[in-house]
Amino acid sequence: MSIDVRAVTMMGMPNWCEVDVVVSGRGADVDAFESMLRSRAGSDGTVSILATFLPRPEELNDTVSPNRPPHAESAISNATLEERQKMLEENEAWKRRCEKLVEAYGYDNWYDWSYGEWGIKWSDQTTIIERRARSLRLGAECPWGAPCPGLEKVSTMFPNLRFSARWFEAGMGFSGKAAWIGGVVLYYEQGEYSGRRGG
Numbered sequence: 001m002s003i004d005v006r007a008v009t010m011m012g013m014p015n016w017c018e019v020d021v022v023v024s025g026r027g028a029d030v031d032a033f034e035s036m037l038r039s040r041a042g043s044d045g046t047v048s049i050l051a052t053f054l055p056r057p058e059e060l061n062d063t064v065s066p067n068r069p070p071h072a073e074s075a076i077s078n079a080t081l082e083e084r085q086k087m088l089e090e091n092e093a094w095k096r097r098c099e100k101l102v103e104a105y106g107y108d109n110w111y112d113w114s115y116g117e118w119g120i121k122w123s124d125q126t127t128i129i130e131r132r133a134r135s136l137r138l139g140a141e142c143p144w145g146a147p148c149p150g151l152e153k154v155s156t157m158f159p160n161l162r163f164s165a166r167w168f169e170a171g172m173g174f175s176g177k178a179a180w181i182g183g184v185v186l187y188y189e190q191g192e193y194s195g196r197r198g199g
Contacts, residue, residue, distance in 0.1 A: 015171040016141045018198040019124065021049065021151065024135035025161040033158055034136050038129070049138065050147055051123040053154045056113055057105050065111030069094050118150035145169065148178055148188070156183035171199030 023033055040052040071087040079087055098108040107113040114121055121143045128139030146167035155163045159182035166177045175198075176190030 015144050015169060015199055017120075017143070017145050017167050017169040019140045019142050019146050019165055019167040021126075021138040021140060021163065021165045022135055023138070023158075023161050023163055025158075027134055029158065029160045030131075030134060030136050033161060034129075034131065037136075045127075045129075047126045047129065048123045049126055049140065049154060050118050050120075050150045053157055054117060054150055056110060056117070056123075059101065060105060060107065060110040060113050063101070063109040065109040067098060067109040116149070117153065119147045120145055120150070142167075144172070146176060146178075151178075152180050152183055152185065155180040159183075162186075168193060168195060168197035169199055170195060170197060 023030060037047050037049065037052055041047045069091040071091055076084055076087045076091075101108040105113060107116060111121065114123075124140040124142045124147055126138050126140040128137070130137040130139075146165060148165070151163055151165055155161070162179060162181050164177070164179040166175070168175045170193065173193050174190055175193035175195070176188070178188040179186040
């Protein structure tokens with residue numbers, strides 16, 4: 001069975017990288033992966049591999065990048081004594097919050113977390129799901145690149161499955177391929193590209 005809902009796009013988003021992911025292995029293991037993936041499908045049928053299996057912590061979603069204190073030193077030095085004290089307290093509270101976020105998640109803002117954990121700025125938009133006997137083919141669009149760090153992490157959650165990916169980005173002119181089993185990189189290649197896919 002195949003679902004194609006490519007009508008769902010993010011307007012104004014430059015440089016979509018098209019990513020084909022194939023998840024293969026024993027039928028029961030592929031079933032378990034597919035079931036979990038489809039359980040988070042949107043009303044239009046789209047899913048996200050990364051947001052399903054490696055969701056960004058909610059607490060990071062309301063942060064900014066780069067994460068900076070609410071008051072710059074120049075503003076503090078030009079403030080009245082009363083304002084200065086309040087500004088310093090707010091900056092200290094911001095610093096403590098950043099420290100807690102780093103302690104809990106390794107990052108103090110959504111942007112750094114996304115690139116560090118997924119390898120891309122925003123999660124994938126997977127619009128094609130095609131089931132075969134022992135594999136699942138997924139067609140995704142990702143911002144500016146392939147989510148290799150994220151796919152590698154997801155592969156550790158399903159150690160009996162092989163994850164392979166091919167990607168194409170015409171805007172910046174690159175394509176590549178990679179594969180993982182249980183978090184182990186089987187191969188990774190990326191090079192120049194001048195085709196029509198992606199971008």
